[in-house]
Amino acid sequence: MKYISTRGQVAPTGFIDAVLMGLADDGGLLVPQSVPKVTADTLQAWRKLSYADLALEVFSLYAGGEIPREELKKLVDDSYGTFRHEEVTPVRKLNDNLYVLELFHGPTFAFKDVALQFLGNLYSYISRRTKSIIHILGATSGDTGASAIEGVRGKEGIRICILHPHNKVSKVQELQMTTVDDANVLNLAVEGTFDDCQRIIKDLFADVGFKRKYHLRAINSINIARLLAQTVYYFYAYFRLEEQGVKGNVSFSVPTGNFGDIFAGYLAKRMGLPIHRLLLATNENNILERFVNEGVYQPGEFRGTYSPSMDIQVASNFERYLYYLYGEDAAAVASLMAGFKAEGRIEIPAEKRKQVQADFAAYGVRNEECLDTIGGYHGRYGYLLDPHTACGVAAVDKLAEQGEVAVALSTAHPAKFDEAIRLRGIPQTFPPQIQALFDKPQFRTVVGGTNVEIQARLEKFF
Template sequence: MLYLSTRGDPQRRHFCEILLEGLAPDGGLYLPERYPQVDAATLARWRGLSYAELAFEILSLYIDDISAADLKAICAKTYTEEVFGTKAIVPLKKLEDGLYLEALSNGPTLAFKDMAMQLLGHLFEYELARRGEQLNILGATSGDTGSAAEYAMRGKHGVRVFMTSPHGRMSPFQQAQMFSLQDANIHNIAITGVFDDCQDIVKAVSNDLDFKRKYKIGTVNSINWARLLAQVVYYFAGYLQATKSNTERVSFTVPSGNFGNVCAGHVARMMGLPIAHLVVATNENDVLDEFFRTGVYRVRGAADTHETSSPSMDISKASNFERFVFDLVGRDGARTQDLFGARLAREGRFDLGADPGFAQAAARYGFASGKSTHADRLATIRDTFERFGVMIDTHTADGLKVAREHRDAAVPMIVLETALPIKFAETIVEALGREPERPARFAGIEALPKRVQVMEADVAAVKAYIVQICG
């Protein structure tokens, strides 16, 4: 299996090359040359597999430069009951007939990002040891990616993490999870701006090929194909739990700001998983909802990026969205380069509403979308707790609210849970008048000493900091 850039770079690369690279040299994102196909017979064979076994089956379709024995061992080491607290790893929770939550937040940092990041940590350590090299990971987080990456990479040989985050815009619990880590290979950088400023810094550094190569810069953001690939697995796992036959269809609703989580669903659907609809749920920062309603992709500036009670989706520039648009425009690298390079730089937007491909997108790719507000969030959290005795976080509430607007009685709807409620305790208290349950290992975490550098949104300053640490 070889990988290509969404922006037309003619060179093809193997999985382990792009694992450590992040962005392609032309600024594009990597995708496989083709999506491996899965049929009903394959799904039948996968029923009854453990999550680690299922992960191996799916990953092995995309990875041919790691031996089967080594890849199987990496999956077995990653997806364990000890790490994720449950043998099922991602159990389904039935709320009512035809409506489920898929629990993705049982990992070390209580968020769905652990599902991919724990695998990435082992893959990085494996490949770096094989090469005898080191890697400096530069990332951006709006909340959960940072802690998931840091907990996965802490203490790993040959890896340093430099994680940028928007100063003061994460929940106190999220900040404490990251900033309280004292491991020598973990470096937190709080940027005075919004998440998109952090994301822009990561892309700018990744696009400086000389700096990137000299300081061995890699990424764990969802622009890294390996992370997105790991997320494909839980779509298959959810489907196999919700269905009895191998041709029955399901739909998924996915809270999304950066489009990585739902893009994994797009990949699963392109592989042949019988997904009827992929429903994108946004908060007040509704750039993705606007696109799926109108065909207009319009990036908003910092002043127009709302600070909300589902802060991990306070994003107005969905970096992973380029992968879907590449497929939407017929895998035309030159056109994708124009849209995400020149057009966005010049106009801050593009419009595919009149494009024949967009008109057919709902039928071809099954996408729908909707938006949730703070008031919706509170109402959904309250309703779900009162009727089902289930406490959900703010992002999952966005997903559940939008899911109800797109339900089809004949098709089960699975809402992807994104985090445990404790990460957003202030809003839970506002909705329910009570504190969410806190795992014992996180007792008093907000009071621990913090280790973080505050910086302006300046690429040069971040580069200088990396140089200072790396020597």
């Protein structure tokens, strides 16, 4: 298995080198040179596997034998042994046509744990095996930071710096990051939006000299290992529905801002998982909805919402989808991205838009609609949705076809977003791990949103 850049200027590279490279050295994103195909017989063989065993099989397809199977199995077992639920990502039935895939049973109560527990252990493994320095640099709209820090805190040979937008994440998300007082962790609160944080990260990784000098590694979903880990729960959920007698027409509704979680579903479908439809749920920062429905990818005005992890205007994984939309034509993608950098806009022709609408349906959820969905489903089923999951459920309500069964991805525990839950007068009890955060001191540095200032901080830390 080799990995290539969406822009075509990087030689095919192996799995470990792809993980270490993060952002491709030509500024593109790494994708498998060929997506492995999963046959009907393989799907049959995978149906009864535990989550960890299923993850082992999927990772084995992509690791290309670079990690001995027993060592890979230990990485997987160690990663998912930290989850509070024995199924890792259990599926809950709300009604005959709607299920919820609970992805929040990891250490930080967010779906990012599914990938970042593994990636943290993988980086530690690579550091020991290659005797290399791992300096992780990442940006977060809320959940990635806490999950990444939890995955590598205190680990020898690894340092991590996380940027988050100052005062634009939930209080619990902030506390999960900034109450960590480990010498290998640096939290920078950037005066700006998540898009500013993400732009700085991409610019620093695109400076290949700086990247190599300071041994920078990516923890964001620009890292291909993140997405490979997330494909697993699509397979797992599909098999759980089959056990309950659901056959065919299974769709997934995915709340997404950075296009990573839903791209993992798209990748699972390309592998051979018989997904009926992928429903793309956004909030009022709806660049992805507009792209699906109108064929135009152009940032709009930033809006703060009750679902802050999706308050994103520029989706970092969008380029990976463009690569497949344009028939794996790297030159076409490079041209499109150069045009986007120059003009801030991509517009695709009508025939491409038809393909996009065959791949996805999209819906942007308004703020009050998000809260109404939380209140309505709590009243009807006694089930509490966090505001991001509520966007996914609202998209199902809006887009569902007759007879379609949908799985809404539940990306976070509602306790992480109590500010929104309280607006509907719904009391909740915090898990003890979250309640304890409010009594801890915080460790963070507030910085301006310039590359120069961030670079100077990194040079001192790394």
